[in-house]
Amino acid sequence: MVLQEVCNLVNGEVLCGHSRLKESVEFAFSSDLMSDVLTVKKEHFLLITGLANSQSIRTAEMSDAPYILICRGKTVTPDMVELASENGILIIVSKFSMFKCSGILYSAGLKAVY
Amino acid sequence: MKFQYSVEGGDFTMAGHASSQVKKSLKQLGIDSSIIKRVVVALYEAEVNIVAHAYRGVIDVDIESAGIKLKLTDEGPGIPDIEKAMTKGFSTASAAVREMGFGAGMGLPNIRDNSDRFTIDTVVNKGTVLSIEIDFK
Numbered sequence: 001m002v003l004q005e006v007c008n009l010v011n012g013e014v015l016c017g018h019s020r021l022k023e024s025v026e027f028a029f030s031s032d033l034m035s036d037v038l039t040v041k042k043e044h045f046l047l048i049t050g051l052a053n054s055q056s057i058r059t060a061e062m063s064d065a066p067y068i069l070i071c072r073g074k075t076v077t078p079d080m081v082e083l084a085s086e087n088g089i090l091i092i093v094s095k096f097s098m099f100k101c102s103g104i105l106y107s108a109g110l111k112a113v114y
Numbered sequence: 115m116k117f118q119y120s121v122e123g124g125d126f127t128m129a130g131h132a133s134s135q136v137k138k139s140l141k142q143l144g145i146d147s148s149i150i151k152r153v154v155v156a157l158y159e160a161e162v163n164i165v166a167h168a169y170r171g172v173i174d175v176d177i178e179s180a181g182i183k184l185k186l187t188d189e190g191p192g193i194p195d196i197e198k199a200m201t202k203g204f205s206t207a208s209a210a211v212r213e214m215g216f217g218a219g220m221g222l223p224n225i226r227d228n229s230d231r232f233t234i235d236t237v238v239n240k241g242t243v244l245s246i247e248i249d250f251k
Contacts, residue, residue: 033215035216035217035224037215038158038224039220041151043147051215053214055129058130058134061130061137062133062151063155
């Protein structure tokens with residue numbers, strides 16, 4: 001699924017990494033627990049989370065998840081945007097809940113990592 | 115190639131800085147991405163552990179042609195029961211650490227799972243030394 005489509009489906013707003021909207025992603029993982037994200041062996045997936053702090057960006061960086069969807073309308077700080085930009089990470093924010101975001105994207109064809 | 119990084123306990127704003135630098139170095143060296151991921155996930159978990167549990171620490175990174183050696187030495191409370199600490203789900207992390215998305219008792223087991231060789235030396239009320247080795251092949 002192309003990232004622009006991901007963004008459209010969740011009524012999202014792009015905060016950084018606009019150039020990556022043309023890229024495609026096949027898998028996603030939803031969690032507020034970064035320890036869980038760090039156990040995902042797959043590379044190149046969309047991280048869906050409601051955790052909005054610098055560690056969610058760092059975790060995406062270490063996990064090779066170049067795209068983050070921050071749901072529940074959480075506030076993303078300028079520090080987070082800066083850190084994501086430095087690492088070429090796309091941030092999309094959505095007002096929808098994590099369950100709703102995950103459900104919409106799964107129904108539209110995005111696959112679970114396991 | 116050797117690097118050293120200092121880590122301050124409790125400073126979550128900088129947690130992950132050393133891991134990020136190591137990731138960039140390994141990328142520049144053309145190391146396979148799946149191996150880089152194992153290295154930086156193990157290192158990041160260990161770096162977060164210092165921030166979450168210790169007063170301060172030092173990370174020594176030694177990149178050789180065959181692999182990477184990471185040594186994380188901290189001054190802190192130490193680990194009273196290593197067997198318990200290695201059990202998935204056991205954690206002594208504070209509420210503040212849990213708010214950062216950690217403290218689920220998965221860090222040390224995940225470091226072990228990503229390492230080719232992993233040892234813990236700890237002295238209660240003094241500190242802990244983690245040694246992590248990951249081969250490039």
